[in-house]
Amino acid sequence: MQNYGDYDKVLIFRDYISFDILGQHIHLISNETCYGQQTVAEVDDCYHYLGHADWTLSTAILVFERIYGRELTKEEVNQVLRDNNFTSQGV
Numbered sequence: 001m002q003n004y005g006d007y008d009k010v011l012i013f014r015d016y017i018s019f020d021i022l023g024q025h026i027h028l029i030s031n032e033t034c035y036g037q038q039t040v041a042e043v044d045d046c047y048h049y050l051g052h053a054d055w056t057l058s059t060a061i062l063v064f065e066r067i068y069g070r071e072l073t074k075e076e077v078n079q080v081l082r083d084n085n086f087t088s089q090g091v
Helices: 057-068 074-083
Strands: 015-021 024-033 036-043 046-051
Touching: 015 057, 015 074, 024 057, 036 057, 046 057, 057 074
Parallel strands: none
Antiparallel strands: 015 024, 024 036, 036 046
């Protein structure tokens, strides 16, 4: 993951989805280019380039885990599923 929070270029992305991960809002922003799908995660006004990552709840959880340096417990994952209106089969 690369942090582009201070990057001086502007990229326009038209599609995004937001997830709540233990009270932290993670926005996955995606755009289809001639090079394929490009995805960026926005967390606390910092942007993390994810390349061709899918913009799913699983990706948002991985972003959270990388930023905070820990894996979610099974109970936390269940809470995240509930907070985002998913069932355990939905991830």
